[in-house]
Amino acid sequence: MTAERPDDALLSAWLDGEVEGSDNTRIQAWLQENPEDAARVRLWAADRDALRARFSPTLDEPVPERLTQAVWRRSTRFDRGSWLHAAAAAVLLAVGVLIGALWRGGAGHEPVSAAVPGWTHRAAVAHAVYAPEERHPVEVNVREGDEARQRDQETHLSRWLTRRLSVPVKLFDLRAEGFELVGGRLLPDANGPSAQLMYQDAMGQRVTVYLRKADREASAAFRFERQGDLSMFYWVEGLCGYALVGPQPRERLLALAEAIARQDQGPARPPGR
Amino acid sequence: MQADDVFRQQLLGVIPRLRRYARSLVFDNPAADDLVQTALERALAHWHQFDQRRDLLVWVLSIAHNAHLDQRRRDARLSVVDPERASADQDAQGGDPGVDVGLRIDLVHALARLSPEQREPLLLVSVEQLTYAECADVLRIPVGTVMSRVSRARASLRQFLDGSERSTLGGSRGLRRVI
Numbered sequence: 500m501t502a503e504r505p506d507d508a509l510l511s512a513w514l515d516g517e518v519e520g521s522d523n524t525r526i527q528a529w530l531q532e533n534p535e536d537a538a539r540v541r542l543w544a545a546d547r548d549a550l551r552a553r554f555s556p557t558l559d560e561p562v563p564e565r566l567t568q569a570v571w572r573r574s575t576r577f578d579r580g581s582w583l584h585a586a587a588a589a590v591l592l593a594v595g596v597l598i599g600a601l602w603r604g605g606a607g608h609e610p611v612s613a614a615v616p617g618w619t620h621r622a623a624v625a626h627a628v629y630a631p632e633e634r635h636p637v638e639v640n641v642r643e644g645d646e647a648r649q650r651d652q653e654t655h656l657s658r659w660l661t662r663r664l665s666v667p668v669k670l671f672d673l674r675a676e677g678f679e680l681v682g683g684r685l686l687p688d689a690n691g692p693s694a695q696l697m698y699q700d701a702m703g704q705r706v707t708v709y710l711r712k713a714d715r716e717a718s719a720a721f722r723f724e725r726q727g728d729l730s731m732f733y734w735v736e737g738l739c740g741y742a743l744v745g746p747q748p749r750e751r752l753l754a755l756a757e758a759i760a761r762q763d764q765g766p767a768r769p770p771g772r
Numbered sequence: 773m774q775a776d777d778v779f780r781q782q783l784l785g786v787i788p789r790l791r792r793y794a795r796s797l798v799f800d801n802p803a804a805d806d807l808v809q810t811a812l813e814r815a816l817a818h819w820h821q822f823d824q825r826r827d828l829l830v831w832v833l834s835i836a837h838n839a840h841l842d843q844r845r846r847d848a849r850l851s852v853v854d855p856e857r858a859s860a861d862q863d864a865q866g867g868d869p870g871v872d873v874g875l876r877i878d879l880v881h882a883l884a885r886l887s888p889e890q891r892e893p894l895l896l897v898s899v900e901q902l903t904y905a906e907c908a909d910v911l912r913i914p915v916g917t918v919m920s921r922v923s924r925a926r927a928s929l930r931q932f933l934d935g936s937e938r939s940t941l942g943g944s945r946g947l948r949r950v951i
Contacts, residue, residue, distance in 0.1 A: 511923035515897055517904050542927045546933065547898040549879055550796070554899055557792040562784075563805055566791075569812045570783050595821065720823035725778050757825060 505529055510540055514547075551700065551716065618688060619724065619733045622709030622742035625686055625695050626729065630705045637682030637697050641670075656683050660694040666712045666739045671759045673698050678755065706745035706755060713740045721756060732756040736763055775819035780839065783815060786829045796895045797840060797888075799880065807843070811836035830902065834910040837892065844888065853916060884934035890925035893918050 505513070505526050512518050513526045530537040629636055639659070641652040653670055660668035663685055670680055678698035686693045686709075693711035719735040730752050733742040741763075743756045785791050790811060794804035815822075822831055883891060896907045897918070904922075908915045 507927060508920050508923040511926055512919050515922070517919070542930055546879075546926065546929055550883070550895070550898050553879055554792050554796045557795050558788045560788075560791070562787050562791075566805065566809055566812065567784065569809050570780050570787075570816070572816075602832070668846065668916075717926055719822060721825050722820070723778055723824045724776060753824065 504533075504536075508703075510536065511543065514540055514543055524744065540627060572694065616733075618693070618709075618711055618740060619731065619742050621686075621688060621693070621745055622695075622707070622733070623724075623729060625709055626707045626744035629684070629695065629697065630707060636705070637695075638684035640682040642682070652682070652685055653680070660710075661691045664694055664710065664712055666710070668696075668710060669762060670692055670696065671708065671762050673755060673758055676755050676758055681705070704746065706743060706747065706752070708759065709740075709742040709744065713738050721753075721760075723753075725749070734760070736760065739763075749752050775816050778820050779822070782828050783812060783832070786832055787812070789829060793833060793900055794836065794840075796883070796899055799884065801906075807836060807840055810839045814827060814839060816933065827906070830906045830909055833896070833900070833902075834912070837910055878933060882929050885932055886928055890921050890928060893921045894925035896928070897922050902906055940949065 508515050508521075509518065510526065510530075513523065518526060530540060534736070598703075600626055628713060638650055639656045641649050643652070644650070657668055658668050660683060670683075673680070677700045679700075681697040681699050683694055683696040688711045691712070693709060696708040697705055698708070699705050713735045717735040718737070721732050721734045724731045724733070729744055729745045730747065730749055731742055731744045732752055733740070734756075735741070741756075741759065743752060743759060745752055745755075790808045791804065794811075795801065798804045798807055808815075811832055813879040815832050818835075822828070859919065886894065892911060893907050896902045896910060897904065902910065904915050904918045907918045911918070913921075
């Protein structure tokens with residue numbers, strides 16, 4: 500059985516670990532049987548190592564000051580501010596007061612955070628307000644009663660929020676990520692209603708998903724914010740803005756956010772068998 | 773709306789690798805840092821376009837690639853400084869002591885002789901250790917093109933090095949300028 504000679508491009512790709520499965524085995528066998536080709540591949544590897552040795556010392560150099568300065572340079576005179584301080588202030592006021600009024604009555608500063616859109620700020624506040632609640636974390640609780648009652652509640656929650664927000668509100672299934680749906684509530688956004696879904700893991704740690712109708716249809720990149728204990732991924736897809744808020748590490752939250760974004764593509768259905 | 777602290781911290785983290793890539797592309801150290809600074813500034817200006825699901829380094833490398841492309845188009849010729857002088861800079865700063873100085877100068881000469889189309893994917897794959905898919909992302913070319921360019925770059929580099937090794941084996945200590 501005469502094997503066909505792998506061409507240079509394939510041998511090169513093999514050296515880079517880009518060849519898998521049976522092709523990989525085939526090439527290894529070929530190289531064992533063909534010392535000239537093996538010697539060439541070894542030379543390529545040596546050249547590659549020489550390139551790495553030549554340039555890698557750069558990694559250990561201290562970063563020049565001007566590059567660090569370039570990263571921290573800001574073009575506005577406003578500091579980004581702490582939106583969690585603002586969240587704490589909002590907790591003191593009764594729900595239902597428009598967020599806008601808070602800042603007008605404040606110390607005369609500009610509204611918090613020119614960098615973060617207003618609605619994501621509201622998402623963070625809503626998490627800070629409701630996640631610690633023991634007895635009334637949500638308005639519609641989908642965990643009470645027997646299975647039939649729970650399914651009824653889920654259907655009701657999804658339909659109610661969809662009707663009020665005028666965007667489809669799916670009850671995302673995050674059980675694969677270890678989170679169960681607790682329930683949801685309606686909230687006041689700047690000019691209309693928004694929704695908050697709350698999820699909880701086996702240890703009682705909670706994340707919330709804030710939803711609101713977007714100003715215009717978009718397909719926007721995931722953005723990430725962190726302040727103190729809370730982190731948030733937010734994005735807009737279609738006509739809906741999503742903000743996932745929680746105390747979890749970034750990677751954990753990213754997995755949840757991706758799960759939500761994936762499910763958004765499918766038809767609306769409540770979780771359950 | 774401007775970039776937040778988290779994003780800026782992420783950017784700080786990729787600076788060393790950005791500098792290494794720029795150094796291998798441009799050779800002249802101050803010019804390399806100029807390229808890095810441009811890439812960082814553009815990244816900050818476009819931070820809202822960065823999807824957090826992506827790899828930040830790959831994204832910034834593609835910005836650096838475009839910035840370097842712009843630079844090359846602006847210049848009448850390649851902005852590659854005399855590799856001998858650049859190597860002398862590197863020697864003064866202290867590179868890897870284990871590598872033969874003669875080979876290092878030949879290596880940089882040989883690298884400089886590659887076209888940018890070959891040099892860029894070779895460096896991204898060999899030194900920055902990107903996958904072919906990531907490299908394709910940075911350079912906006914198909915994966916198959918990455919594969920063939922890396923392969924040809926390797927062969928060319930080897931050829932150039934064979935050529936200069938033969939000349940030093942001949943006994944002459946002087947480097948022959950090949951351009």
